[in-house]
Amino acid sequence: MEIRKISVGADYKSSAMHYIVNQEILNGKFYIHLIKNEIENNSIKIWIENNEKEIFLWKEFNSNMPVSIEYNINFE
Numbered sequence: 001m002e003i004r005k006i007s008v009g010a011d012y013k014s015s016a017m018h019y020i021v022n023q024e025i026l027n028g029k030f031y032i033h034l035i036k037n038e039i040e041n042n043s044i045k046i047w048i049e050n051n052e053k054e055i056f057l058w059k060e061f062n063s064n065m066p067v068s069i070e071y072n073i074n075f076e
Helices: none
Strands: 003-008 017-020 030-038 043-050 055-062 067-071
Touching: 003 030, 003 043, 017 030, 030 055
Parallel strands: none
Antiparallel strands: 003 017, 003 067, 030 043, 043 055
């Protein structure tokens, strides 16, 4: 399934960091390209893209972090 958003942190509403696909980051120079759940190493990776269409691994969260995952749901 395609991940739309993750929230990292113990308190979802007040202190968690939220990452959403297509969200602008780093002063608008990049945006979140892909959020992927890596089952083989039990982590979640965030890939970002710049205006030149270059894609970079930006962040990786391991299984020790509390993470809430939202998936894309298409009602077509």
